[in-house]
Amino acid sequence: MRKVAVVGAGYVGLVTGACFAQKDNFVIIVERDISKIEKLQKGNVPFYEPGLDQLVTDAIINNRIVFVQNIADVLKHHPEIIFSCVGTPSMQDGKADLSAVWGVAKEVGQSLDRYCLFVNKSTVPVGTAIKVETIISKELKKRELDFEFDVASNPEFLKEGDALHDFLIPDRVVVGINSEKAKQILYSLYRPFIKQDEQFIVMNRESSELTKYASNAMLATRISFMNQLSLLADKVGADISQIKLGMALDKRIGPCFLNAGIGYGGSCFPKDVKALINTGEENDCEMSLVSQVDKINEDQKKWFIEHILNFYGKEISKKVIGIWGLAFKPETDDIRCAPSIDVIEKLLEQKAKIIAYDPVAWKNMKSIFGDKIIFKNTAKEVLEKSDCLIVLTEWREFLNSKIQNFCLLKDKTVFDARNIFDPFIMKNNNIKYFSIGRNNINNIKKDLDFLKTTKEKQPGSCI
Secondary structure (H helix, E strand, O other), rough: OOOEEEEOOOHHHHHHHHHHOOOOOOEEEEEEOOOHHHHHOOOOOOOOOOHHHHHHHHHHHOEEEEOOHHHHHHHHOOOOEEOOOOOOEEOOOOOOOOOHHHHHHHHHHOOOOOEEEEOOOOOOOOOOOHHHHHHHHHHHHHHHOOOOOOEEEOOOOOOOOOHHHHHHHOOOOEEEEOOOHHHHHHHEEEEEEEHHHEEEEOOOHHHHHHHHHHHHHHHHHHHHHHHHHHHHHHHOOOOOHHHHHHHHOOOOOOOOOOOOOOOOOOOOOOHHHHHHHHHHHHOOOOOOHHHHHHHHHHHHHHHHHHHHHHHHHHHHHHHHEEEEOOOOOOOOOOOOOOOHHHHHHHHHHOOOEEEEEOOOOHHHHHHHHHOOEEOHHHHHHHHOOEEEEEEEOOHHHHOOHHHHHHOOOOOOOOOOOOOOOHHHHHHHOOOOEEEHHHHHHHHOOOHHHHHHHHHOOOOOOOO
16 A cells, blocks of 8 residues: 555546545545535535545545645655646636646645655646756755655546546556656556556656647647538538548547537636647747637637527527536536636627526536526426527437427527537427538438438427
């Protein structure tokens, strides 16, 4: 059993701590908010991540996780490894705010009294590990201490909504190190999680730091590419969903992150794309492609909102707009950079009334908009009270919606930002349906045999 310290009980820190504890390590988690510690000790996780609450509860019951309020208390347990999992949000200029990272390094240097491996797990720009090393060394020198320690980089690759699987059964574990000792410690720690040694990828610290940004920027690029292509598909009478299929079966391309929609959001892609752009600027190496990815993402949200406003014109102020989904993606309550915020703000500017439903994210949205939005307890309640519907998150419960329920909408109109419904079925049941890159069904020959057999009219239509 190793002693592992985790600084930060946020999304990355709590998942990291709980998963290491699940593999029989003893984990000490730093959380300064005593009220948050009290909730965590009862198994109440402050955000939604399927299965995490039970994993934390089990670890507490089995005495594999304890919570402390400061780093000095952590070091009393003499951990062999300290993971820094603090936030690195974007500042106004796009740079990552590293103040919390520097603060952790300074406190560690002020209390460390023996060898320890310090690991940056937060998403940080290139060169952060070297600066952390300098900060710790400076604090040790002030205390007239001189002993060995290591600083490594170990970026996380967690998908919100599936984070436990990603940590416990990872595609790969990337570590940036500058000593054999650090390599052996991290390999020993992660060995229970990997099936093959090839999954444990060792590189220098700069490469590791850049790998995280590169991975997220690539995924964001795929999303923005499909979103821009969807606009062309609408112009020329093509179907973006069929284009995706034609691309995805190419093994060199594959199907992941090729869904056209309103754009990406969340805590990672937006800030990491901007941070990579900024890193390029600081090193006189323009990230022109990544800059366009960011611009396309913002333009896609504007395009979708304008589509709704153009449809209703001045009548929008008289409409009750229903919204399904507020989180930036399903299986999370995270609304950071969620497209729903942009949509809601613009509709409120136009004096529209908004009724919304999201199974878990509604409380977070209420903290932003308060009583400006009416929140309902079910998806069907939204349909019963609205003129039209906007779909902004592809929650599973929406996917199997009965077609007749859309007849409850006064205008029988649906704006689908996630392409979860079939435009042929919607049209054949007298629903006005607007999606992303699939708005030209009148230009597609509907008398083809495969369309006749697969796009049949559903029972309970509005006709």
